[in-house]
Amino acid sequence: xxxxxxxxxxxxxxxxxxxxxxxxxxxxxxxxxxxxxxxxxxxxxxxxxxxxxxxxxxxxxxxxxxxxxxxxxxxxxxxxxxxxxxxxxxxxxxxxxxxxxxxxxxxxxxxxxxxxxxxxxxxxxxxxxxxxxxxxxxxxxxxxxxxxxxxxxxxxxxxxxxxxxxxxxxxxxxxxxxxxxxxxxxxxxxxxxxxxx
Amino acid sequence: xxxxxxxxxxxxxxxxxxxxxxxxxxxxxxxxxxxxxxxxxxxxxxxxxxxxxxxxxxxxxxxxxxxxxxxxxxxxxxxxxxxxxxxxxxxxxxxxxxxxxxxxxxxxxxxxxxxxxxxxxxxxxxxxxxxxxxxxxxxxxxxxxxxxxxxxxxxxxxxxxxxxxxxxxxxxxxxxxxxxxxxxxxxxxxxxxxxxx
Numbered sequence: 001x002x003x004x005x006x007x008x009x010x011x012x013x014x015x016x017x018x019x020x021x022x023x024x025x026x027x028x029x030x031x032x033x034x035x036x037x038x039x040x041x042x043x044x045x046x047x048x049x050x051x052x053x054x055x056x057x058x059x060x061x062x063x064x065x066x067x068x069x070x071x072x073x074x075x076x077x078x079x080x081x082x083x084x085x086x087x088x089x090x091x092x093x094x095x096x097x098x099x100x101x102x103x104x105x106x107x108x109x110x111x112x113x114x115x116x117x118x119x120x121x122x123x124x125x126x127x128x129x130x131x132x133x134x135x136x137x138x139x140x141x142x143x144x145x146x147x148x149x150x151x152x153x154x155x156x157x158x159x160x161x162x163x164x165x166x167x168x169x170x171x172x173x174x175x176x177x178x179x180x181x182x183x184x185x186x187x188x189x190x191x192x193x194x195x196x197x
Numbered sequence: 198x199x200x201x202x203x204x205x206x207x208x209x210x211x212x213x214x215x216x217x218x219x220x221x222x223x224x225x226x227x228x229x230x231x232x233x234x235x236x237x238x239x240x241x242x243x244x245x246x247x248x249x250x251x252x253x254x255x256x257x258x259x260x261x262x263x264x265x266x267x268x269x270x271x272x273x274x275x276x277x278x279x280x281x282x283x284x285x286x287x288x289x290x291x292x293x294x295x296x297x298x299x300x301x302x303x304x305x306x307x308x309x310x311x312x313x314x315x316x317x318x319x320x321x322x323x324x325x326x327x328x329x330x331x332x333x334x335x336x337x338x339x340x341x342x343x344x345x346x347x348x349x350x351x352x353x354x355x356x357x358x359x360x361x362x363x364x365x366x367x368x369x370x371x372x373x374x375x376x377x378x379x380x381x382x383x384x385x386x387x388x389x390x391x392x393x394x
Contacts, residue, residue, distance in 0.1 A: 184387075189343075
């Protein structure tokens, strides 16, 4: 077992997901995950703080990608353009490996409320990061918080659609479409049309 | 200790919060909470599934109040009017007791990531409940999910403002104002104005 195994992180993620699906999340130990990946426990803990984190590594990366993209957007950018830039920047973590494992990951998380809670905490932290980046560009607090919620909802919708799409379609067009769909509906919140179908 | 003590639920909530502030959440046991409230452990577990739940009892009630109010709204109601009806219905749980304990509760939750996670899970379940109620009235899925996020954000903003307000001001006007503030900003998401200040 090499201390600096290549792709250790990805191998641990794949091994964990395989074991969670086969034996259940609760029943799987960190030692078993490391063993299945051909690594040791110490290597696991160099990459992940605990067993739950192995399912949410991508989320910490997203938070930084989103904030950086908002900061780097053109000085003339509108709020929606800032959100578009943020979601497009997610492309680097929306890899074929992530797509291939996404459906199983969703199932594992949905089956365990402890995992759902961790996922929601990550989600909330990403939203806070988007909101802070929007405020730094001059958005008032409510606009920044609304922008962050709309951005996160667009990301979730885009992710669901991308996950179910065929072949290796890139992520950014899904993000742009979801954001456009939500923008139209946000504008309609102001309308006087009755909700009933 | 009476098996059917009056206000047992409220007494347990108050005792728990006092102990969490005095000794820390981790260090406090269910037995200590029950003891401080002048009740026993069995009574605690008749009201709450575990120690964390004692901080989030109101959330389960909110979920039902919101969904019922959306269902009962006039057939001509717009989406925003449905959300207004939902948030106004929260008034029954926005009691003087809740306001008096709110600031301490926020501090206790913020200091513990396990509690933050539970709070987020409750939040997500309420959002799902709003979204389902909006879909039942004919909203498409994205409109319902956006409506639920806007409603929850309005609720959070209104709660923060209400918590900090003087005297015994009722909750509904805070909810209506927060929703109006967000509605204006949602309409502006469509605008072409640059974000920079």
